[in-house]
Amino acid sequence: MLKKYIKLSLKVLLRHKFFTFVSLFGISFTLMILLTTTAFLDHMLGPAYPETKLDRSLYVLDMEIKGPEISRRGSISYYFLNKYVKSLKTPEAVSITSFFQKTVTYHDGKKYKIAMKFTDAEFWQIMDFNFVEGQAFTKEDVTNINQVCIINQATKEKYFGNESAIGKYIEADWKKYKVVGVVENVPIIRILAYGDVWVPITNTKEDIVSYSMDGDYQAIILAKTKKDFPAIKAEFQKHLDQVEFQDDTYDSIRGGADTILESTSREMFGFDDSKAHLLFIIGIGLMILFMMLPAMNLVNININRIIERYSEIGIRKSFGASSITLVGQFIVENIILTLIGGFIGLIITFIVLTIFNTSDIIPYANFVMNFRIFGYAILITLLFGLLSGVYPAWRMSRLKPVQALQGGTK
Amino acid sequence: MIQLNNIDKVYATNTIETTALKAINLHVEKGEFVSVMGPSGCGKSTLLNIIGLLDSATNGEVLIDGQSVQKYGDIKLAKLRNQKIGFVFQSFHLINDLSVLDNVEIPLLYRRMSGAERKRKALAALEKVGLKARTKHFPNQLSGGQRQRVAIARAIVGEPELILADEPTGNLDSVMGAEIMDILMRLNKEENTTIVMVTHDEHLAKQTQRIIRLFDGSQVG
Structure with a gap:
């Protein structure tokens, strides 16, 4: 069954080449931006050669x-x-x-x-x-x-x-x-x-x-x-x-x-201690924004994709698919789409970081991919992909087979 | 095999109620080939959808093999459709992304069965409708008659006791229509499959064992 789902998913993705491209571009580009940014931040603010004792260091910079x-x-x-x-x-x-x-x-x-x-x-x-x-x-x-x-x-x-x-x-x-x-x-x-x-x-x-x-x-x-x-x-x-x-x-x-984060925050927001965590909040906000872009894109694409497949849902229901089975099919499709996007994002990030590391844009740069952030990003993308794909699929799977066969009309 | 008791079907919107079926009582025996006739909009397809558990009745009771299905949930209805019923639609309803073989395998996907067994059964069904040579084709590479034969192969692949055909020859010319009718007749005679067929064609209906006539949602014959 799973093999069939995967086969069907790939066929569906190939059929809608433009939608698939936009979707994959959204996922992979966002992951690339996120991973490159975190690689920069890790490199700047995280413990790395020669500042390996960051967790014990305070700075008087400002x-x-x-x-x-x-x-x-x-x-x-x-x-x-x-x-x-x-x-x-x-x-x-x-x-x-x-x-x-x-x-x-x-x-x-x-x-x-x-x-x-x-x-x-x-x-x-x-x-x-x-x-x-x-x-x-x-x-x-x-x-x-x-x-x-x-x-x-x-x-x-x-x-x-x-x-x-x-x-x-x-x-x-x-x-x-x-x-x-x-x-x-x-x-x-x-x-x-x-x-x-x-x-x-x-x-x-x-x-x-x-x-x-x-x-x-x-x-x-x-x-x-x-x-x-x-x-x-x-x-x-x-x-x-x-x-x-x-x-x-x-x-x-x-x-x-200050710690390195407090110090960066102080440089950006001045001496008001109530704003000390503003940098952290802005960072999280930006990450959510980065993730929201492909999520919105996925929602849009999934809705279009699902509307187009009313008839297929009707056929499958007519021949014995239950609502749960159909939702499962859409989950597999979304997982595959996200994983392909994630994989492409990973490759693009490697290319971008290699360009930075080998060029003189940033002297002696040695950016390293943060796989923890990659894992979180993939998980969040999957979550959005699932929510955006599964909810309309679940709603549609609740239709009577005859309604789905007629194109979703009630 | 099928028992309908006092079936009503009403389509209601915010402003208007339309009665599609009124107090339908019907009994179809196992192995019967029954046709349903009547003018457009008289409720033929609605009746077929209710028999096939694709739609629910507003009032009344549907019994399949003596079991009332009124209180069945989604999973139980899906299982019943999968194991007992095969559908043939006027507009074929094939999935264009899937090959002929994959389309025919659909009902078997929802059964516990190995891929090899699924393929074997799908090929056997395609052989019965004379399309074994087209397994790798896609629906849009086939003629209307061939598509309907694929749809019949899909309907019979799970060896259901009941086939519901909604104007199966409606989109075909007379030669192809006759071919499809031959296949249905053969299934009924050789495999004792119960068939309920909606049709406009008096000539085809006369070939079946019994004709049920509907007018304005009521059974008139």
């Missing part, structure tokens, strides 16, 4: 400082982070880093544009970089303003080919740095870890020691366990209450030690 005539929001000074964040007692480690800066360098007469990042020794403790050669720079390197650096594999290959890079020098930001380590490439969307060259933060040309609230630095806090988050946040708020402003430019400061 601070608001106000004065009588001026207010600013965003990154803050090394001075502030060093005095009020680095001094936190509860965390396992605190790192201060700059955003990556693009700088032009020359090597063997060739011009290179590289992403340079100033950071400290704790950065290498918090991040899980895979060292291909050498090791991380140390606290002493940072304190002593040693001109050492860590480079990624792509930079190593550009500069030194297949030879070892350790002990060799590269020039960046008009300084010569001795390579002490080579790490695997980090994709640009891991924005807090990304770089081509990492150097001790003390090598920056900026005066990071003297008092200033303005700056472009962030802090990454590694908790001993996730359970310490409330304590760390409370301790940070306590430190904020004690901030001393040494001139009249600013007189108040707001911000928090």
Whole structure:
């Protein structure tokens, strides 16, 4: 019976080529968008190389400082982070880093544009970089303003080919740095870890020691366990209450030690805590919207398909099909349609992610399909497919055979 | 085989009630070949649909093999249709997406039967109507007469005791109509199948054992 249903379903789908195409396009395209988006989000916000300890990490990325005539929001000074964040007692480690800066360098007469990042020794403790050669720079390197650096594999290959890079020098930001380590490439969307060259933060040309609230630095806090988050946040708020402003430019400061999601939400919706879950709600809303599009499409197609098949239903009922049996037939048809659409969606997603991974659109991208999301998406699509197909089929199967034979007239 | 007691059928809309059948009493014995005649709109097809459990009566009682079916639910009615009744419609009612063989197999899909057994029985039914060579064709590749023969093969494949034919020759020319009538006559004589046939054709009706005449929903003969 099932084999017959499957055979009939395929025949029906092939008969209505245009409807089938629209239906499959809707399902597969939606799944592709959903899977590609979640692959991006996973890659950006989920634990991935080298940020594997995301579940224990808090970030100070977005601070608001106000004065009588001026207010600013965003990154803050090394001075502030060093005095009020680095001094936190509860965390396992605190790192201060700059955003990556693009700088032009020359090597063997060739011009290179590289992403340079100033950071400290704790950065290498918090991040899980895979060292291909050498090791991380140390606290002493940072304190002593040693001109050492860590480079990624792509930079190593550009500069030194297949030879070892350790002990060799590269020039960046008009300084010569001795390579002490080579790490695997980090994709640009891991924005807090990304770089081509990492150097001790003390090598920056900026005066990071003297008092200033303005700056472009962030802090990454590694908790001993996730359970310490409330304590760390409370301790940070306590430190904020004690901030001393040494001139009249600013007189108040707001911000928090946030998880990556809270931090993204804060960047989008500001400092109103009641909106902290807005990002999550918007994300869910968008996913539902994505799913609704093929669902509406399926409803429409199923209704058309079923109206066209009144006569068939009448024939089958005349020769012994019960309402339940007919509903079963439509369920099989919908499952097949959804599974084919899902399979096509999976293939398209693989192609799209491979294009992103192999092209230079996003440097060092390594997008991975989220099969959990794929599973949920298929389930939701199946559910909508079943509801939209089975309900009209069930209603129609309730007709007397003679009504179905006459085209559904009562 | 079939017993109808005081059958009324009324079609009601919000504004109007139309009586299709009035106080029909009918008894058809096993092995009988009965024709139902009357002018258009007199309720012939309605009567056939009620006998075939495709429609329900507004009042009255339908008995098949002595069992009243008035209180039967969807599943029980479906089973009864599947095992005891075969239908032949004027407009054939074949499924165009399915091959001739698949169309003929339809009644057997709703029985516990292997695919091989289903195929064997469908081929045997097609042989009886002289269409064994067309099993892989689709309905729209066949002539009207051939389609009706496929419909007859579908009606007899499950070896039902009763065949209900609603103007089976209505869409066919006289030669093809005669062929279809021959097949029905043979089924009745050789296999003792009970047949109730609705027809406009006096000539065909005279070939059956009994004629039931309807006029304005009432039995007049």
